Amino acid sequence: MAKKTIHVVSHTHWDREWYMPFEAHHVRLLKTMDTLLDLFEQDPEYRSFYLDGQTIVLEDYLQVYPEKRDKLIELAKEGKISAGPWYVLQDEFLTSGEANIRNLQVGHRDARPFGAVSKIGYFPDSFGNMGQAPQLLRQAGIDTAIFGRGVKATGFDNKVEDAAAQESPFSELRWVSPDGSEVLGILFANWYSNGNEIPVDKEAAKTFWDRAIAAAERYASTSHLLMMNGCDHQPPQTDLSAALRTARELYPDYEFIHSNFDDYIKAVKAELPQQLSVIKGELRGQHTNGWYTLVNTASARVYIKQKTRKTRRCSRKWPSRWPRSPTGTGCRILTRS
Ligand SMILES: [Zn+2]
Structure with a gap:
């Protein structure tokens, strides 16, 4: 056989403006990026780093x-860092449909000067995903x-009772929009930190890999296993190359590569089985391997709601024969002005 x-894919997930005050997080970003640029200089085996699918970083x-700027352009052209495809990682349900489209457009516009736009619909931490995403991405x-x-x-041993119930035995699936547009969907079945801080020490590495490999094999439909080397606001692992050398020694039956999403996706596509689950529309399943979707956390600060409202105009009046409008504005449909 x-x-x-x-495939070890290095990345950081960047919660830019809510996790800490923006400026505090900004300083943290500078340190993270400086560490990354030094690492590329010092370690030729360190091949690439995914910048969370958002150009704002x-x-x-x-x-x-x-x-x-020139250094970043050089690294992007060499495929070492990513640019885009989004401007920011949005909550798809709290923002409007139009905002989701503009976000992708702005991300593409800003990524273009770097010579390469990451062509992945990246939604690592969204609380559920919008049904029109495959349609938008395809366009x-x-x-x-x-x-x-x-x-x-659900893994190989569990029977999928009903594919329409947003379950899939594999981390790979077919995701279809209401208009029939389809993309290959890849779920972080073991979350986006399953390869975070891989130990160099042999004993610790054995414990780590035994668990991580078994968990990835449970859901992977191909012989390509994804290890996400990073986590929330995580700087790059500077001794990753040493950790991979330990892994190669311990597990000669596996090939360990410092990969990237493009290479991983290409390899997965070449081996996809015929029978993948088809999931239609919104991805709102609650029980997603320990990480709840929390689709009803639809709240925003009042001043943000007020500003959003100010950017819109009333495109249809509240009919006078209806009970009083709950917002008291006399407006039924607000659209962007
Ligand atoms: Zn997040």
């Missing part, structure tokens, strides 16, 4: 170090979405 391949870094020339919530992976 051919060896299974373990690059913008924030260049705001402080505009002189690093942007994107045929694969990667997400953390909304579908429950």
Whole structure:
């Protein structure tokens, strides 16, 4: 049997403006990026780092170090860092449909000067995913979405009672919009930190990999296993190359590579089984391997709601024969002005 391949994809998930005050997090980003740039200089085996699918990370870094622009462009062109496809990682349900489209457009516009736009529908931490995402992605020339919530992976031993109930035995599935647009969906069945801080020490590495490999094999439909080397606001693992050397020594039956999403997706596509679950529309399944979808956390701060409202106009009046409008504005449908 051919060896299974373990694709270690390094990344950081960047909760830019809510986790800490923006400026505190901004300083943290500068340190993270500086560490990354040094790592690329010092370790030729360190191949790539995914910048969370949002161009604003690059913008924030260049705001402080505009002189690093050429360096970032060089790294992006070499495929070492990613740009886009989004401007920010949005909550798809709290923002309007129009905002989701603009977000992708702005992300593409801002990524273009870096020479390469990441063509992945990236939704690592969204609390559920909008039904029109495959349609929107397809129109942007994107045929694969990667997400953390909304579908429950059941593993090979569990019978899937009803595919329409947003369950899939595999981390790979077919995701279809109401208009019939379809993308390959890849669920982080073991979350986006399943390969975070991989130990270099042999004993610790054995414990880590035994668990991580078994968990990935439970859901992978191909011989390519995804290990997400990073977590929330996590700086790059500077001794990753040493950790991979330990892994190769311990597990000669597996091939370990410092990979990236493009290589991983290409390899997965070449081996996809015929029978994948088809999931239609919104991904709102609650029980997604320990991480709840929390689709009803539809709240925003009052001043944000007020500002959002100010940018809209009333496109249809509240009919006078109806009971009084709950907002008291006399407006039934607000659209962007
Ligand atoms: Zn997040």
